[in-house]
Structure formats: structure tokens, C-alpha cells
Amino acid sequence: MLDEKKRAELIKKATPMTEASFYILISLKVPLHGYGVMQKVEELSRARVQLGPGTLYGALSNLQTLGLIESVGESGNERRKLYCMTEAGRMIAEHEIKRFEELARHGRLLMGI
Amino acid sequence: MKNDTNQKTKTVFKAIFAWEDEKEEKWLEEMAANGWRLEKVYPYVYKFRRSEPETIVYRLDYMSSMEKNYQEYLNLFKDAGWELLASYAGWHYFRIKPQNDQVPEIYNSDRAKAQKYRRVLFIAIPLFMITLNPAIQLIDRTVHAEHLLLRILFDVFFWIVILFGIYAVIRIWLKIRKLESKHLE
Numbered sequence: 001m002l003d004e005k006k007r008a009e010l011i012k013k014a015t016p017m018t019e020a021s022f023y024i025l026i027s028l029k030v031p032l033h034g035y036g037v038m039q040k041v042e043e044l045s046r047a048r049v050q051l052g053p054g055t056l057y058g059a060l061s062n063l064q065t066l067g068l069i070e071s072v073g074e075s076g077n078e079r080r081k082l083y084c085m086t087e088a089g090r091m092i093a094e095h096e097i098k099r100f101e102e103l104a105r106h107g108r109l110l111m112g113i
Numbered sequence: 114m115k116n117d118t119n120q121k122t123k124t125v126f127k128a129i130f131a132w133e134d135e136k137e138e139k140w141l142e143e144m145a146a147n148g149w150r151l152e153k154v155y156p157y158v159y160k161f162r163r164s165e166p167e168t169i170v171y172r173l174d175y176m177s178s179m180e181k182n183y184q185e186y187l188n189l190f191k192d193a194g195w196e197l198l199a200s201y202a203g204w205h206y207f208r209i210k211p212q213n214d215q216v217p218e219i220y221n222s223d224r225a226k227a228q229k230y231r232r233v234l235f236i237a238i239p240l241f242m243i244t245l246n247p248a249i250q251l252i253d254r255t256v257h258a259e260h261l262l263l264r265i266l267f268d269v270f271f272w273i274v275i276l277f278g279i280y281a282v283i284r285i286w287l288k289i290r291k292l293e294s295k296h297l298e
Contacts, residue, residue: 018222018224020221020222020225033192034185034188034189034192035188035189035192035193038189038192038193049221050218050221051221052193052217052218052219052220052221052225053189053190053192053193053195053219054174054219054220054225054226054229055219055220055221055222055225056189056193057182057185057186057189058225058228059225061182078184078188079184079185079188080185080188080192081182081185
């Protein structure tokens with residue numbers, strides 16, 4: 001587990017996340033290939049968020065560098081990587097969900113809806 | 114360029130620079146719309162083949178093949194339906210036939226796109242300069258100091274290359290700035 005200081009540092013570095021990165025991160029609650037992530041995000045957002053391969057490649061690299069996801073194996077003859085969320089990734093996802101909820105709550109409150 | 118309809122292939126020599134990639138994409142799309150399908154690309158040389166006029170989206174990306182996850186990079190494009198038709202010196206020429214009215218993109222945000230130009234700036238240009246260096250030294254050694262005219266010609270050439278390099282860095286840097294500035298608050 002991460003100690004308090006490391007946790008705060010990671011939150012500072014990794015958030016606020018872009019919509020694309022957040023969708024990629026939560027898709028990886030279960031192990032998926034890059035293309036699986038692409039399909040999952042399209043499905044979840046009802047095709048509103050379309051991930052181009054360039055964006056996806058960059059986001060997967062960044063998330064890996066931050067340690068929020070990891071490669072958990074390869075498969076197929078072209079060695080497609082399988083990715084999965086890490087413990088740190090889970091912590092960041094929860095942090096972001098709380099932040100989004102706060103935004104939505106305050107938005108509703110002040111707009112009276 | 115001849116507009117002979119019986120012609121089956123066409124080779125075009127065209128100087129397009131790293132910061133003009135969007136212009137290049139547009140040009141290739143226009144060629145496809147006019148029935149010229151890109152077959153091969155070499156630096157500044159484009160080979161086309163006659164085809165039915167078609168709507169094709171071309172996108173250029175920069176990625177070093179030395180990258181650790183290069184195979185993964187190629188797989189992602191392939192799985193997303195993009196055909197890699199050529200690559201040289203890190204530049205990749207991808208194309209796709211749109212399934213509906215939407216124009217497919219390889220980057221969905223300016224921030225992601227800026228990463229591409231960052232790679233061009235920090236990988237392609239230094240690589241170019243490193244390769245250039247031995248060539249310049251070789252010419253430098255073979256051109257004797259007593260040949261004054263050759264000496265001057267060489268110096269002029271040398272400075273043109275250096276200034277061009279600086280110009281390229283500035284153009285690409287401005288592009289990155291523009292793409293990333295939209296995210297400032």
C-alpha cells in the first residue's frame with residue numbers, strides 16, 4: 001500500500017484526469033487488450049468518446065508510467081499486450097469518482113436541478 | 114503532372130516538411146478523391162496508382178521504431194482498422210476508409226496530438242542532426258582549406274542546413290504551443 005505522502009504525490013501528478021484517460025483506467029478493472037479498451041469505452045459512452053489509436057497508445061503509456069495500470073501478459077502471434085488496473089490505479093479512480101460526484105452535486109445544488 | 118486518363122501510375126516529387134503534415138494529409142485525400150491511390154512513399158517521392166475516385170482518410174504519425182512498445186503501437190492502429198501503407202524515418206502513413214459521415218481520427222484531443230510533435234522535436238530532429246554530423250565532418254576533411262571557393266560553398270551549405278534545422282525546431286515548437294495552449298485556464 002502507498003503511504004500518505006506518496007498517495008498525495010500521485011494524486012497531484014495523475015489528476016485531474018482527461019475523460020479519455022479516466023474511461024481507459026476504469027475499463028481496465030478487468031484485464032483487456034488495447035483494442036478491447038477501445039471497444040469498451042465506445043460502448044460505455046455510447047460512441048460519444050471515440051479513442052483514436054494514437055490517443056490510446058499515448059494514454060496507455062502515460063498510465064503505465066504513472067503506475068496506474070500494468071501489463072499482465074501477452075497473447076496471440078503478434079504479442080498483443082493485456083493491461084490491468086493496479087492498486088494505485090484503483091485509488092486514483094476512486095479519488096476521481098469522488099471529485100466528479102462533488103462537481104455534479106454542487107452543480108445541481110447551485111443550478112437548482 | 115500530366116492528366117492523361119490512360120496513365121496507370123504517377124510519380125510526384127514534392128517537398129513537404131515535418132510541420133506541414135496536415136497539408137500533406139489533405140493533399141493525399143484530394144488525390145484519392147481524384148482517383149489516385151497512394152502506393153509508395155519515399156522521402157519527397159510519392160507513387161500513385163489509378164483507382165476509382167474514393168473517400169479515404171490519410172493520417173501521418175511519428176513514432177520511432179526503437180520504441181519499446183513499437184509492436185503494440187502497430188497492433189493498435191491495425192486493430193482500429195487503419196492500414197499502414199508506408200513508413201520511413203519514423204513517419205508512418207496510415208489510411209482508412211470511413212464507414213459513415215464521421216471522419217476517423219488517430220488523435221482525439223489537441224493535447225494527445227501535441228505529444229506527436231513532441232516526439233518529432235525530441236527524437237526526429239536530434240536524430241537528423243546526429244546523422245548529419247559525420248557527413249559534414251567527412252566533407253569538411255575532404256575539402257582542403259586551399260580551395261577557397263569550395264571552402265566558401267561548403268560553409269554556405271553548412272549554414273543553410275543549420276538555419277533550416279533551427280527554423281524547423283521553431284515551426285514545430287509553435288505548433289506544440291498552439292495545441293497545448295487551448296488547455297490553459
